[in-house]
Amino acid sequence: MKCCRCPYPASAWMTFEYSASRIEMFELPDESDGYGGYALCDRHAGRMTAPVGWNLVDSRATMLTLFPVADIVSPAMPAVDVA
Ligand SMILES: [Zn+2]
Numbered sequence: 540m541k542c543c544r545c546p547y548p549a550s551a552w553m554t555f556e557y558s559a560s561r562i563e564m565f566e567l568p569d570e571s572d573g574y575g576g577y578a579l580c581d582r583h584a585g586r587m588t589a590p591v592g593w594n595l596v597d598s599r600a601t602m603l604t605l606f607p608v609a610d611i612v613s614p615a616m617p618a619v620d621v622a
Pocket residue numbers: 542543544545546547579580581582583
């Protein structure tokens with residue numbers, strides 16, 4: 540499967556949920572049949588931004604390795620002050 544925007548091989552799958560103004564990014568499915576969406580390569584998936592008023596949700600598992608959960612959670616964690 541190729542990227543819908545360039546000749547490179549696709550690595551991600553993007554779907555539009557118009558009723559919720561939501562764009563979601565997934566791992567590339569084995570079969571594109573039955574999926575309404577677009578294939579994207581790494582580069583285009585990484586550059587994808589949501590239009591104004593839309594949410595972009597990245598549900599790809601690879602996000603977990605790129606951004607370890609601890610790094611995201613730690614700064615937002617309130618200081619625990621046990622008396
Ligand atoms: Zn591409």
